[in-house]
Amino acid sequence: QVQLVESGGGLVQAGGSLRLSCAASGRTFSSKAMGWFRQAPGKEREFVATITWNGSTYYADSVKGRFTISRDNAKNTVYLQMNSLGPEDTAVYYCAAGRVGSTWFGGYDDWGQGTQVTVSS
Numbered sequence: 001q002v003q004l005v006e007s008g009g010g011l012v013q014a015g016g017s018l019r020l021s022c023a024a025s026g027r028t029f030s031s032k033a034m035g036w037f038r039q040a041p042g043k044e045r046e047f048v049a050t051i052t053w054n055g056s057t058y059y060a061d062s063v064k065g066r067f068t069i070s071r072d073n074a075k076n077t078v079y080l081q082m083n084s085l086g087p088e089d090t091a092v093y094y095c096a097a098g099r100v101g102s103t104w105f106g107g108y109d110d111w112g113q114g115t116q117v118t119v120s121s
Helices: none
Strands: 004-007 010-013 018-024 033-039 046-051 057-059 067-072 077-082 091-098 108-111 115-120
Touching (some): 004 091, 018 033, 018 091, 018 115, 033 067, 046 067, 057 067, 077 091
Parallel strands (some): 010 115
Antiparallel strands (some): 004 018, 018 077, 033 046, 046 057, 067 077, 091 108, 091 115
16 A cells, blocks of 8 residues: 655646645555546546656646656656646545556546645636
């Protein structure tokens, strides 16, 4: 089991940037696929991005070209760099750890508590 703690959320104006971090405990981080999901009020949790253990990445169409997922295995941390933010990006962002990269939330075993991102227009 991996424990995950997100940070870096906050309030930003439209067009701005934020970088989310997700710190993981445990010695198995480097073998895990890591994902970011988000959930806006009244909406289902949706896939944002994933990165496999060897660095392959995949993005939701809605964030492609604006968001970048990366990982630092030496620091047991995964990042989500978010640029050109818009009000539609407002949500609670969650990181997750799983065995393979997946766009489906059920493909992940461990979840963080989430961090709020609010984008003002």
